[in-house]
Amino acid sequence: MNAPAKATEIRLAARPQGAPTLDDFSIVDTGVPAPGPGEILVRNLVLSVDPYMRGRMSDAKSYAAPYEVGKVMHGGALGEVVESAVDTFKPGDVVLHQLGWRTHAVLDAKAAVRVDPDAAPLNAYLGVLGMTGLTAYSGLFDVAAFKAGDTVFVSGAAGAVGSIVGQLAKVNGARRVIGSAGSAGKVRHLVDDLGFDAAFNYKDGPVADQLREAAPEGIDVYFDNVGGEHLEAAIDSLNLHGHIVVCGMISQYNATEPTPAPRNLGQVIAKRFTLRGMLVSDHFDLQPKFLAEVAPLVRDGSIKYSETVVDGIRNAPQAFLDLLGGANTGKMLVRL
Numbered sequence: 502m503n504a505p506a507k508a509t510e511i512r513l514a515a516r517p518q519g520a521p522t523l524d525d526f527s528i529v530d531t532g533v534p535a536p537g538p539g540e541i542l543v544r545n546l547v548l549s550v551d552p553y554m555r556g557r558m559s560d561a562k563s564y565a566a567p568y569e570v571g572k573v574m575h576g577g578a579l580g581e582v583v584e585s586a587v588d589t590f591k592p593g594d595v596v597l598h599q600l601g602w603r604t605h606a607v608l609d610a611k612a613a614v615r616v617d618p619d620a621a622p623l624n625a626y627l628g629v630l631g632m633t634g635l636t637a638y639s640g641l642f643d644v645a646a647f648k649a650g651d652t653v654f655v656s657g658a659a660g661a662v663g664s665i666v667g668q669l670a671k672v673n674g675a676r677r678v679i680g681s682a683g684s685a686g687k688v689r690h691l692v693d694d695l696g697f698d699a700a701f702n703y704k705d706g707p708v709a710d711q712l713r714e715a716a717p718e719g720i721d722v723y724f725d726n727v728g729g730e731h732l733e734a735a736i737d738s739l740n741l742h743g744h745i746v747v748c749g750m751i752s753q754y755n756a757t758e759p760t761p762a763p764r765n766l767g768q769v770i771a772k773r774f775t776l777r778g779m780l781v782s783d784h785f786d787l788q789p790k791f792l793a794e795v796a797p798l799v800r801d802g803s804i805k806y807s808e809t810v811v812d813g814i815r816n817a818p819q820a821f822l823d824l825l826g827g828a829n830t831g832k833m834l835v836r837l
Contacts, residue, residue: 508605526818542584548601549577574602628832629806637665639784649674657726659687661832709734733763807831
């Protein structure tokens, strides 16, 4: 198979101040790279777009190195091997890797994971059966110590991670699962399609009031994707010895000034609750168990998942801005 002569890359043009704009990205056409010894050339098919990428656009010290200005943005991607300089991969193999935001990537063969396109839809490997699903699984069961009979509240519940968290809780015996989302349509989706017991639009009124109405007997687990007002409301509703897992704080990602901590954090003393942040990279050891338990639930329809798919590499920056604005339902993907 002959590689085409042109590749396209999305590069970070400037570090955003506040909310990113299209001017913070550059779209560059370049030559297709050639693989060296031990490497493979992959033609990407689908790219993942994720909230954590906003943090990596900043040069503030964090858990991961920032994206470099003038260099390609990168993240999860699925692609087809075009050329291989190793025996372990051949042209036509479909692989998962972390050099997205470009049409073609040369990578060390050891950094690629072969996937079976017949076992599940390809997109699922970037979502429900990929890092998204593992984040939900490890956050709920390992970090939050969920057990049957718990009442669970999930913020950003119509998003890629939150939607899986709520369903996993229901399938595993939650007493009640409540979700928040940003539109009436997403609220209906959570209840009608995903089986949440209750859901509310956080734009309709104070989160604390809506959560109290949805969970009059309190909550035992809060899975936080939003932070801010949601975290404060969850602390108010949390039962004794409850658990909070902080997976994301998307409400604060574009803040230009330090945001206030929850004003009720002092309740940690009386309620003796546990608040713990998480990164999925700390839980890769759970991946075999996760796949063994969750893949059958996806296959038989017990776990449903949604995708928002945008076509074309040149539309990746807008897809990312839309993600930060909450325009997606489920996993945001760019199909090349």
